[in-house]
Amino acid sequence: MPEGRIISAMSGFYYVKSNGEIFTCKGRGVFRKKKITPLVGDFVQFDKTNDQEGYIIKIEKRQNELVRPPIANITQAIIVSSVVEPEFSSVLLDRFLVLIEEKRLQPIILITKKDLATEEQLNKVKSYKKTYDKIGYTVKIISSKEKDNLSSLGGMLTNHVTVIAGQSGVGKSSLLNALNPSLVIKTDEISKSLGRGKHTTRHVELVEVNDGLVADTPGFSSLEFQEIEAETLADCFPEMRSKSHLCKFRGCVHYKEPNCAIKRGVDEEEISKERYAHYISFLQEIQARKARY
Template sequence: MKNDTDQQVYACKAKGIFRHQEIKPLVGDYVQFEIQNDNQGIIYQIKPRKNELYRPRIANVDQVIIITAMADPTFNSYLLNKYLAFIEYKSLKPVIVCTKKDLVQTEDLYQKYFNWYPALGYEVYFISNKKDGKKTWQQFEQLFQNKISVFTGQTGSGKSSTLNTLLQAEIIKTQEISKALGRGKHTTTTSALYELLHGMIADTPGFSTFDLRDYEKSGLARAYHFFNQYASECKFRTCLHLHEPHCKIKALVQENIIPQFFYNDYVRIMQEQ
């Protein structure tokens, strides 16, 4: 069994009993294993998971860091709000990191979109991989202290560049935005864990693979934490906040407490399921 102070990396295979039980080790699992030789071992125990995602396949997540570009590619509120729905549906903590702030020249996007997210109760960071100094990044790094964090986000949002800056190494390849398509080229194809401040950061493939199983519309109607906060004030317990009368969520949209763009994205997500 590996000693807690041992920093050696071992290539391990799982015992055959896991295959018969249809259990597969995941990135993020805590396991017990026996050393077979200098750098190989065999896993004989997988400890209980507090949570797991299916696509990307990862377990024991403390928080999901959503990297979203403020520009280049153009900010897409629907993709961000879909991430938030999926993550909160799974009872995970989302953290929004808005990159490329140096490309935003006016306050219009802040007033239209970005200022709303802190107002709705989300933890939000605004960074630039090219412009921000060391002090800003040191403050940002504290977010990852003693946590397993998953990085995810729209392709071309600066996810790999942000990871490389945090890890102070060109560990993850980056590629420029495809100007013809207005989006980035995929640079991440598998999940991997990297150490930072006694925590672990998981880099995952892009949005197209982010998925939930056992998805239900009734769950989505309460997935957003502020939807869940007010949903009990709807007339109907099964309210989906779409066409039902006396809906508290729709009333809050009319009162501009919940922004119209956020509600429109929610409706679109519900229609696509």
């Protein structure tokens, strides 16, 4: 039985690449009955009905999966923010980082549009870069117009399946176009009245860039922590994860408990006060979430 990987999904059709060919496939009814949805990135077995079409018979076990964007078997994540248009948001970046960390993916942070920034705006973002560098993240402040930046980024994609995520309008599609002009991914200008980007990418698709696969995904204006519990949130902050075992109480959520190693780390400036404030905000959001049955 032929095997392949789903590289795109639209309107109930799954486009499976197998031995260099693309097959348009439907999912068997058994998937609907079991409430299983094939995802872009899935490795599948399929039954050919002719030279170009078929039915997906089996979905292989996933290494990981993301809910939003819906994609599976990713090896790394690039989170794209921008210095301006839209203005850099550390809280939004931390939201993305938490969701990526929860899947135990290694994030790379790209901050784009430095060519449009004032010196003051650029210095502000550089100070944030120092914070994330200290945590151990790879952070690059770039312009998609600078070839040197793009060549080093292109090397990071080789032999990886990379998801590119970020707020609408930060330049994800422009970045991919610059890396591989043949893609001609549609881009659009910032909606000045809204102060954010228009959603130019309508579906998830894996495209070939620099001997790797990259998922161009729809931009997001909100991200919720539906799969993260209060007790595991700190594990999504590397600088907290490394200290949690030093807390006096097992199950400490690093909020109101005494003798907390995380709060001590904040007081001693080993942990960013702003990152900790974001953590508390996310924690309260999770704790206020309605119980699911």
